[in-house]
Amino acid sequence: xxxxxxxxxDQSDIDAVVETxxxxxxxxxxxxxxxxxxxxxxLGVKYVCVMNSATSALHVAYQIIDLxxxxxxxxxxxxxxxxxxxxxxxxxxxxxxxxxxxxxINEHKIEALITPRTKAVSAVDFGGNPVEIQxxxxxxxxxxxxxxxxxxxxxxxxINGQKVGNVADMSIFSFHAIKPxxxxxxxxxxxxxxxxxxxxxxxxxxGIVKKSHWNSDMLxxxxxxxxxxxxxxxxxxxxxxxxxxxxxxxxxxxxxDERFHNNPYFTTIAIAxxxxxxxHLYPILLDSSLWCAKEELFESLHLKGIGVQVxxxxxxxxxxxxxxxxxxxxxxxEDFYRAELxxxxxxxxxxxxxxxxxxxxxxxxxxxxxCTR
Numbered sequence: 001x002x003x004x005x006x007x008x009x010d011q012s013d014i015d016a017v018v019e020t021x022x023x024x025x026x027x028x029x030x031x032x033x034x035x036x037x038x039x040x041x042x043l044g045v046k047y048v049c050v051m052n053s054a055t056s057a058l059h060v061a062y063q064i065i066d067l068x069x070x071x072x073x074x075x076x077x078x079x080x081x082x083x084x085x086x087x088x089x090x091x092x093x094x095x096x097x098x099x100x101x102x103x104x105i106n107e108h109k110i111e112a113l114i115t116p117r118t119k120a121v122s123a124v125d126f127g128g129n130p131v132e133i134q135x136x137x138x139x140x141x142x143x144x145x146x147x148x149x150x151x152x153x154x155x156x157x158x159i160n161g162q163k164v165g166n167v168a169d170m171s172i173f174s175f176h177a178i179k180p181x182x183x184x185x186x187x188x189x190x191x192x193x194x195x196x197x198x199x200x201x202x203x204x205x206x207g208i209v210k211k212s213h214w215n216s217d218m219l220x221x222x223x224x225x226x227x228x229x230x231x232x233x234x235x236x237x238x239x240x241x242x243x244x245x246x247x248x249x250x251x252x253x254x255x256x257d258e259r260f261h262n263n264p265y266f267t268t269i270a271i272a273x274x275x276x277x278x279x280h281l282y283p284i285l286l287d288s289s290l291w292c293a294k295e296e297l298f299e300s301l302h303l304k305g306i307g308v309q310v311x312x313x314x315x316x317x318x319x320x321x322x323x324x325x326x327x328x329x330x331x332x333x334e335d336f337y338r339a340e341l342x343x344x345x346x347x348x349x350x351x352x353x354x355x356x357x358x359x360x361x362x363x364x365x366x367x368x369x370x371c372t373r
Contacts, residue, residue: 002353002357005178005179006178008348009182017230021230026229035232035233043163045191046194049197052186052228054082054172057187064170064196067092072093072118073119073120073121074096074110074113077097078333084321096330098330099333099336100332102129104131104132110139121145121147122148123149123150126281127281128153128156129157129275130275133159134159134167137168147167151172155180157277169196170189181238185231207220250277250279252349252351253277255358256358257270260284265287282344293369294339297341300367314337316330344357
């Protein structure tokens with residue numbers, strides 16, 4: 001089975017992990033700071049604070065801005081649930097804004113959702129395709145809102161040659177196994193705001209600071225969201241190959257773009273010339289005549305050994321959210337969910353794999369009868 005995405009581990013990664021395992025510090029050591037510094041240099045930001053998951057990083061980001069009961073954030077329904085779950089954990093209410101046909105939040109529909117209770121906008125760079133971050137930043141500055149970019153898909157993505165992570169007040173990155181680089185599990189907050197960075201370090205480690213010798217003090221109520229030295233050693237090793245990983249993903253994506261151009265069954269998502277995607281995902285969007293046959297196509301491709309996946313069921317359709325917020329419907333999010341299928345596109349594939357996947361996808365989709373209208 002060729003999965004839609006997967007980790008790429010080589011001997012240099014194994015050696016880095018083993019070396020750290022043999023060292024004096026498995027956690028709380030120098031390797032954590034080394035990884036943070038390397039990430040900050042790569043992204044071109046002042047500060048990076050790594051944590052044990054992107055979910056933890058999101059939770060900390062919301063705590064940093066004192067998100068609490070009665071507050072609202074405006075966010076996208078097309079994301080993993082953590083983007084909004086962590087706001088709810090702070091007592092706040094997520095307000096879902098509809099998306100565009102590229103999967104990203106529709107920046108033109110946000111302003112109508114702003115109320116006196118709105119505290120932040122939390123966007124997601126879907127599949128690695130950067131959101132219109134400058135438009136979001138201008139809107140947030142106009143209304144004095146915090147801009148959080150959940151860039152969990154977008155490490156290494158760019159806009160006009162600038163890495164994603166530079167514009168938002170805080171940007172969240174993920175190092176889960178299927179992301180462009182991995183630390184097993186892991187995440188980070190990137191920011192140019194000194195106060196936010198110092199608070200992030202506190203929140204990830206119980207809110208405790210060491211003053212001298214055995215004397216510590218607790219300044220706020222934090223969590224244990226630390227990332228180990230062993231994980232950071234893997235991250236440091238992986239980071240050296242990130243650009244090569246993205247280049248391989250982009251090569252496969254370009255082949256798909258050309259191969260699937262003007263086919264009658266589905267469209268692909270074009271990446272603007274001013275943008276560079278990490279290609280965490282390569283989504284195809286089925287023609288509406290095939291929406292009723294998507295499950296059949298999904299199953300047939302899995303039987304052939306192609307591990308397609310769907311990203312994502314709109315968050316407000318999940319049972320917990322229905323009970324919390326009631327029934328909702330956002331037209332583009334609903335249609336995107338009906339249409340979307342993510343096909344394999346990652347550095348662990350060969351170009352021969354990509355050709356076979358394209359051939360098989362087109363062969364299987366031609367067998368479908370479609371919907372009767």
